[in-house]
Each structure stands twice: as C-alpha cells, then as structure tokens.
Amino acid sequence: xxxxxxxxxxxxxxxxxxxxxxxxxxxxxxxxxxxxxxxxxxxxxxxxxxxxxxxxxxxxxxxxxxxxxxxxxxxxxxxxxxxxxxxxxxxxxxxxxxxxxxxxxxxxxxxxxxxxxxxxxxx
Amino acid sequence: xxxxxxxxxxxxxxxxxxxxxxxxxxxxxxxxxxxxxxxxxxxxxxxxxxxxxxxxxxxxxxxxxxxxxxxxxxxxxxxxxxxxxxxxxxxxxxxxxxxxxxxxxxxxxxxxxxxxxxxxxxx
Numbered sequence: 001x002x003x004x005x006x007x008x009x010x011x012x013x014x015x016x017x018x019x020x021x022x023x024x025x026x027x028x029x030x031x032x033x034x035x036x037x038x039x040x041x042x043x044x045x046x047x048x049x050x051x052x053x054x055x056x057x058x059x060x061x062x063x064x065x066x067x068x069x070x071x072x073x074x075x076x077x078x079x080x081x082x083x084x085x086x087x088x089x090x091x092x093x094x095x096x097x098x099x100x101x102x103x104x105x106x107x108x109x110x111x112x113x114x115x116x117x118x119x120x121x122x123x
Numbered sequence: 124x125x126x127x128x129x130x131x132x133x134x135x136x137x138x139x140x141x142x143x144x145x146x147x148x149x150x151x152x153x154x155x156x157x158x159x160x161x162x163x164x165x166x167x168x169x170x171x172x173x174x175x176x177x178x179x180x181x182x183x184x185x186x187x188x189x190x191x192x193x194x195x196x197x198x199x200x201x202x203x204x205x206x207x208x209x210x211x212x213x214x215x216x217x218x219x220x221x222x223x224x225x226x227x228x229x230x231x232x233x234x235x236x237x238x239x240x241x242x243x244x245x246x
Contacts, residue, residue, distance in 0.1 A: 034193045034194075036191045036193060036204070039189065039191065041193075066162065066242055068159045068162065068240045068242070070157045070159060070164075070238045070240065071157075072195065072200075072225055072237070072238060073196075073198060073200070073225075073227065073237060074198075075196060075197075075198065077195075077196070079202075079223070079225060079238050079240070081159070081221075081223055081240040081242065083221065083242050083244060096244055098204075098206065098221035098242070098244065100202070100204055100223045100240075102193075102195055102196075102202060102225075104196065114195070114196060115193045115195060115202050117191045117193065117202065117204040117223075119189055119191070119204065119206050119221070121206060121219055121221070121244045
C-alpha cells in the first residue's frame with residue numbers, strides 16, 4: 001500500500017473508531033505514546049484513552065477535509081496531518097480541528113501512534 | 124533549553140524570518156527536507172525556498188496562537204505543531220493556518236526541518 005493510501009486508511013479507521021467505540025483506540029497507542037490535547041500532555045495508551053473517554057461529549061462525528069503524509073525518517077515512521085470538522089451531538093455548528101499523528105512501525109508490520117497532537121481551530 | 128522553550132524559539136525565528144526575509148529560511152532545510160504546502164509536495168531546501176518565494180503575496184505577517192511540541196523518538200527529533208493567523212498585506216481578514224514541523228538534530232547541535240506540512244483552515 002502506498003503511503004498516501006495507508007495514511008487515508010489509518011485516518012478513516014481512527015475517526016470511525018473514535019466516533020463509534022472510543023475505547024477501541026487503545027490498541028493504536030503504546031506506553032511511549034504521547035497525546036497533546038488542546039495543550040494538555042498525556043502519555044501512555046491507558047491514560048490517553050481515559051482522556052478521550054472523559055471528553056465532555058458522548059456522541060460526535062468527525063468529517064475529514066484533508067490528509068497529508070510524509071515519511072518521518074530512517075526508522076520507517078510516517079507523519080499524518082489531518083484537518084476536518086468535529087460535529088458534536090446537539091450542537092448546531094461543527095468545530096474545525098487539526099490533528100497530527102506520528103505513526104511508527106511495529107515488529108508485526110503494523111503501525112502505532114507515537115505522537116498525537118490535537119487542536120481545535122475555533123472557526 | 125527545555126523542549127517547550129526550544130519549540131517556541133524555533134517558531135518565533137521561523138515566522139519572523141518568513142515575514143522579513145523568506146530566502147533566509149533556506150538554512151533551516153536540507154536536501155532530505157520535505158514540505159507539503161496545501162497538498163503540494165516539495166523536497167529539498169532550494170525547491171522549498173523557491174516554492175515559498177513563489178507564493179502570490181510578498182508581504183505577510185504570521186501571528187502565532189498555539190505551539191505544541193513532543194519528542195519524536197530515539198533519534199532526538201522534535202515535533203512542533205503550530206496554529207495561528209496569516210495576515211496578507213492589503214487583505215482585510217487574516218487566514219487561519221495550521222503547520223507542523225519535524226525538527227531533527229544536526230551534528231553541530233542545532234536542528235533542521237525534516238518534515239513541514241502547512242494547511243490553511245479557511246475559517
């Protein structure tokens with residue numbers, strides 16, 4: 001699979017899991033994984049999923065506007081940069097967001113999220 | 124210097140150089156550097172600066188809203204994620220943008236930009 005297709009597939013998987021089964025994201029993170037969510041730093045799969053589960057909305061829907069990707073160096077990682085809209089249940093207007101993921105290869109030939117930074121753009 | 128201070132210093136240097144002397148950004152990139160600018164992929168310091176110089180505005184001013192950073196792995200790199208406003212000369216409204224940089228250490232103890240992804244948010 002070429003990097004752009006891989007990035008798109010990851011992004012679709014990530015947000016569909018977020019929107020339907022947030023706890024299922026745990027398998028995408030490891031102990032070394034870092035999330036910075038609106039400036040708050042969280043480390044480790046279980047802490048990250050606890051944070052995502054604690055967000056003050058239960059139902060949401062991400063729609064993706066753009067996905068960019070680049071290889072991140074000799075270790076075989078990939079940077080994925082996303083912009084999109086986040087629609088919260090019961091809210092009239094969607095929120096714009098930007099998010100970047102740094103994916104690193106696993107020995108099993110898959111990827112995990114080493115770096116994750118999320119920001120709302122307050123449009 | 125701690126990572127957050129380093130990231131802020133880099134960001135201030137990058138955008139003040141962009142706004143006053145765009146060609147001066149060349150020293151921050153190397154041959155392996157990648158820029159994805161609004162979906163267009165460019166590689167190498169000279170090609171990247173040529174692209175930045177070819178943008179259809181001569182005068183601009185970046186103002187920074189947020190800077191997030193994380194270490195990117197054992198190679199000593201750092202991911203810097205920026206959101207802000209881009210004011211073009213003669214335009215009434217600023218454009219919102221998001222940009223990420225993946226900085227890698229140089230043998231001289233400095234950093235260069237390996238990955239650079241820029242997107243306007245069209246707010």
